[in-house]
Amino acid sequence: MLSITPAAVLVLLVASAELSLFPIAAGEKNLKTPQNVTVEIVDHNFILKWNWDNEPNSNTTFSAYYQKVKSGNMNNWVELIGCHKVTGTKCDFTSTNLNVFEKIKVRIRSEKGQETSPWYDITPFVPFQIAQIGPPEVQLEAEDKSIIINISPPGTSNSNMWATDNQRFTYSLVIWKNSSSIKETHHTVYSRDKINDLTPETTYCLKVQARLPILRKNGSYSPVFCINTTAEHKLPRPENVEVDAVNNNYVLKWNYPYENMNFEVQYLLGFYKRILSDYSDKWKVISGCKNITSKHCDFSKDITTDGIYYLRVQASNGSITSFWSTEKKFDTMIKTNIAPPSIKVIPSGDSFSIYISAPEESEKKLMSQNYPLIYEVIYWENNSNIENKLRVKQKLLKVSDLQPLTTYCFKAKAFLQDNKSNKSSQFSDVVCSKMTPGKLAVSWIIVICIVCLMMLVLVFYCSKVLLKQVKHIFSPSWKPPSSMSERFSDQPLKNLLVASEEQTESCIIEETNIVMLEETDQNGKSDVICSKQDNQDSGNFSNKDETSSSSKVTEEALQLETMPQ
Numbered sequence: 001m002l003s004i005t006p007a008a009v010l011v012l013l014v015a016s017a018e019l020s021l022f023p024i025a026a027g028e029k030n031l032k033t034p035q036n037v038t039v040e041i042v043d044h045n046f047i048l049k050w051n052w053d054n055e056p057n058s059n060t061t062f063s064a065y066y067q068k069v070k071s072g073n074m075n076n077w078v079e080l081i082g083c084h085k086v087t088g089t090k091c092d093f094t095s096t097n098l099n100v101f102e103k104i105k106v107r108i109r110s111e112k113g114q115e116t117s118p119w120y121d122i123t124p125f126v127p128f129q130i131a132q133i134g135p136p137e138v139q140l141e142a143e144d145k146s147i148i149i150n151i152s153p154p155g156t157s158n159s160n161m162w163a164t165d166n167q168r169f170t171y172s173l174v175i176w177k178n179s180s181s182i183k184e185t186h187h188t189v190y191s192r193d194k195i196n197d198l199t200p201e202t203t204y205c206l207k208v209q210a211r212l213p214i215l216r217k218n219g220s221y222s223p224v225f226c227i228n229t230t231a232e233h234k235l236p237r238p239e240n241v242e243v244d245a246v247n248n249n250y251v252l253k254w255n256y257p258y259e260n261m262n263f264e265v266q267y268l269l270g271f272y273k274r275i276l277s278d279y280s281d282k283w284k285v286i287s288g289c290k291n292i293t294s295k296h297c298d299f300s301k302d303i304t305t306d307g308i309y310y311l312r313v314q315a316s317n318g319s320i321t322s323f324w325s326t327e328k329k330f331d332t333m334i335k336t337n338i339a340p341p342s343i344k345v346i347p348s349g350d351s352f353s354i355y356i357s358a359p360e361e362s363e364k365k366l367m368s369q370n371y372p373l374i375y376e377v378i379y380w381e382n383n384s385n386i387e388n389k390l391r392v393k394q395k396l397l398k399v400s401d402l403q404p405l406t407t408y409c410f411k412a413k414a415f416l417q418d419n420k421s422n423k424s425s426q427f428s429d430v431v432c433s434k435m436t437p438g439k440l441a442v443s444w445i446i447v448i449c450i451v452c453l454m455m456l457v458l459v460f461y462c463s464k465v466l467l468k469q470v471k472h473i474f475s476p477s478w479k480p481p482s483s484m485s486e487r488f489s490d491q492p493l494k495n496l497l498v499a500s501e502e503q504t505e506s507c508i509i510e511e512t513n514i515v516m517l518e519e520t521d522q523n524g525k526s527d528v529i530c531s532k533q534d535n536q537d538s539g540n541f542s543n544k545d546e547t548s549s550s551s552k553v554t555e556e557a558l559q560l561e562t563m564p565q
Contacts, residue, residue: 031117041131044159049090064108100127133219140227151191178203190273200232235322238313265289270308338425351400372417382407
């Protein structure tokens with residue numbers, strides 16, 4: 001007996017459900033199903049194509065239906081307008097009001113009288129995802145050595161396929177001389193752009209392609225257009241238009257072969273080229289740059305917001321004017337050069353406080369008001385080549401963990417924040433400063449000074465005491481006995497004992513010797529008899545002799561005093 005698995009039952013149920021969606025017409029097996037059915041969408045044109053192998057004049061027609069995938073109703077099939085009872089092998093269902101962002105199913109079958117073929121189902125799709133970009137509309141204008149290109153986006157004004165992407169279209173252009181096969185490609189052009197530096201009175205041909213880079217879609221090229229350039233103008237247009245941009249100062253410069261000419265400078269906001277096909281009335285004259293004779297123009301005051309600008313210059317001599325110069329594209333975020341910042345270094349204890357000033361412009365407006373900046377600070381010891389780097393957003397930072405009483409040097413530069421081109425300024429001037437001792441170090445220095453002072457006083461006192469002891473040992477002071485002090489208290493004797501050494505002189509000394517003799521008379525009394533002896537001599541004498549004589553006199557006096565009475 002034949003067994004049926006649950007999975008097989010499920011497949012049969014699904015198959016039967018799909019087959020029951022549409023009734024099987026009589027003779028259905030006699031008609032073949034259309035083959036190789038495809039959907040082609042270009043801009044907002046929807047074309048359904050298929051192949052049919054039977055004879056073309058067989059009275060066979062074709063009908064197609066669609067269904068929204070998210071509807072959930074398997075029986076809700078709607079007729080494709082323009083694809084019902086079609087006799088050919090393609091149909092246009094552009095008039096069907098489809099939401100280009102919704103996924104749909106499409107099926108088609110062949111019909112002949114009451115007979116119908118099985119359905120041919122197309123893989124579900126989203127119209128916007130499979131849509132192709134068609135050719136843009138192009139118009140040309142000849143001007144001296146240039147060709148002005150007017151480009152309209154692909155599709156019609158009523159199309160909703162590219163309604164949200166009209167401003168995202170970019171265009172590439174291929175141009176060549178009609179008499180040459182060498183082709184030149186310009187990868188990015190906009191409506192009203194100029195192709196410059198062409199040969200006057202020459203035929204040029206070109207074609208344009210639209211692109212949507214965000215969707216990675218490239219459209220088909222436009223038909224080829226040809227045009228003749230005109231004769232060369234009397235006044236040449238200004239050449240070599242350049243922008244010098246430092247911080248928020250913008251100066252436009254150009255070259256011109258003639259002197260004593262007047263110039264006018266205009267600018268255009270970049271987004272007008274994306275949203276308008278004709279922006280000729282959006283050009284504005286730069287204030288202070290109309291009828292000027294100089295070959296430069298400061299347009300800093302006219303640039304009020306960041307973004308892309310286009311600039312052009314025209315020369316004039318009286319009523320005769322030149323054509324406008326080549327438009328100069330200027331992006332404030334890319335072209336602007338950043339001036340170096342300035343820094344101030346203040347030592348504070350065991351660290352340095354770094355103050356960074358943002359680059360300034362002529363009107364003293366901070367660069368950071370218009371551009372978010374970050375800063376790179378590099379510092380090193382003055383006697384070393386080892387550098388330390390810091391990247392900060394703030395303008396005040398503190399550098400710590402440094403060696404005390406050491407000289408450090410600092411420099412800084414500015415970067416544009418979130419800048420893919422990594423644009424930066426030059427480094428600031430190098431600032432060097434010596435590390436000052438901190439509060440703790442000052443306290444230690446004070447303590448050390450006090451200790452040293454106390455040690456110095458102690459050493460001085462000890463030295464003085466030691467010196468006194470040494471002097472007492474090796475040079476004792478002389479003092480006469482007390483008995484001698486009592487008897488020889490007269491001033492002459494003191495003067496004699498302490499007389500200082502006098503200068504030796506040449507003189508005559510008269511020496512007198514006194515001799516004391518004691519005699520006893522008959523009564524038992526003793527008399528002292530003094531005898532004087534003079535001795536005169538000439539020559540030198542010194543205090544030593546005088547001292548000797550005095551000593552002799554003293555000794556004799558003492559002997560007489562001690563003799564018994």
